[in-house]
Amino acid sequence: MRIEKCFVCGANVYPGHGSLYVRNDAKMFRFCRSKCRKTFQRKRHPRYLRWTQAYRKTHGKELANDLVFDFEQQRSRVPKYDRELVGQTLAAMKRVEEVQTARRTAFYRERMKVRKHVEQRQAERELAQQSMSANIELVTTAATATERQAERLARSSVRQRVRVPAGPSDTSGIPAAIEDEECRTNGKREKMDVAEE
Amino acid sequence: MGSGRKRHNRAARMTRRAQPDLDQIHAEYHAVQSRTVARREPLDIDKPGMGQFRCVACARYFVSVSAQRAHERTKAHRRRLRQLHTDVPYTVQEAMQAAGLGAMRIDQHATVR
Numbered sequence: 001m002r003i004e005k006c007f008v009c010g011a012n013v014y015p016g017h018g019s020l021y022v023r024n025d026a027k028m029f030r031f032c033r034s035k036c037r038k039t040f041q042r043k044r045h046p047r048y049l050r051w052t053q054a055y056r057k058t059h060g061k062e063l064a065n066d067l068v069f070d071f072e073q074q075r076s077r078v079p080k081y082d083r084e085l086v087g088q089t090l091a092a093m094k095r096v097e098e099v100q101t102a103r104r105t106a107f108y109r110e111r112m113k114v115r116k117h118v119e120q121r122q123a124e125r126e127l128a129q130q131s132m133s134a135n136i137e138l139v140t141t142a143a144t145a146t147e148r149q150a151e152r153l154a155r156s157s158v159r160q161r162v163r164v165p166a167g168p169s170d171t172s173g174i175p176a177a178i179e180d181e182e183c184r185t186n187g188k189r190e191k192m193d194v195a196e197e
Numbered sequence: 198m199g200s201g202r203k204r205h206n207r208a209a210r211m212t213r214r215a216q217p218d219l220d221q222i223h224a225e226y227h228a229v230q231s232r233t234v235a236r237r238e239p240l241d242i243d244k245p246g247m248g249q250f251r252c253v254a255c256a257r258y259f260v261s262v263s264a265q266r267a268h269e270r271t272k273a274h275r276r277r278l279r280q281l282h283t284d285v286p287y288t289v290q291e292a293m294q295a296a297g298l299g300a301m302r303i304d305q306h307a308t309v310r
Contacts, residue, residue: 023218
């Protein structure tokens with residue numbers, strides 16, 4: 001008795017369910033339901049159908065290339081009954097399940113992180129476009145307006161702080177190497193100025 | 198003929214019109230491509246054009262050389278050729294990996310569209 005996997009969608013096929021197709025080159029294909037069998041008969045490619053596991057994994061929607069999956073494999077040889085081995089296997093299965101769930105969850109969170117930003121940006125762009133086309137000014141509340149103003153102020157003050165001086169006389173913000181260069185080209189007077197400062 | 202009764206047997210029709218699967222076509226196409234000497238197709242009176250004008254990529258028979266050439270200019274044929282050159286066929290092993298039996302080495306599989 002074995003729980004098989006569907007050739008098309010990757011779902012479990014329990015004993016007494018689904019169907020099996022044996023091609024005349026002795027290759028076997030299992031299907032979990034008629035939908036999957038028909039998909040196969042129409043020669044659709046499971047890798048490019050969005051509802052299959054093959055699609056989800058090859059397109060980075062789900063955890064795919066991970067060592068945790070190597071624990072569960074189809075084995076063609078049946079091991080000899082051993083009470084201890086059964087106990088160990090059952091314990092290991094539980095542990096593997098835990099690890100797999102944790103890694104899947106982590107992968108999902110990581111994937112959704114990016115998605116959140118992308119969605120936000122998309123929404124903003126859409127909103128801007130719509131307001132442009134409809135010639136509507138976006139309504140801003142007093143709170144957001146003051147917030148924006150504060151933000152703008154903060155940004156401008158930062159700009160002031162990092163502003164690089166235009167003239168050679170004010171060299172306070174210039175790194176040492178450039179300062180030396182300036183002094184050599186502009187003579188002694190500027191050097192005195194710097195010293196005074 | 199002449200009985201006036203038409204048979205609607207879908208299963209029989211599907212069997213009659215059975216086409217090889219894409220992985221079979223893929224294997225045969227690349228086997229033919231790697232052949233250095235062209236092999237002569239055996240004469241088959243049941244097939245169009247005695248089975249002499251065959252497109253391996255599309256698994257189709259034609260009645261003449263001109264019909265075959267016309268087919269080779271079609272979009273369907275060119276699309277199939279591109280598919281055969283870029284895609285790796287889907288296997289039972291890949292299905293197993295997708296279902297979670299063994300890690301899925303995506304780079305082993307096809308170019309993702």
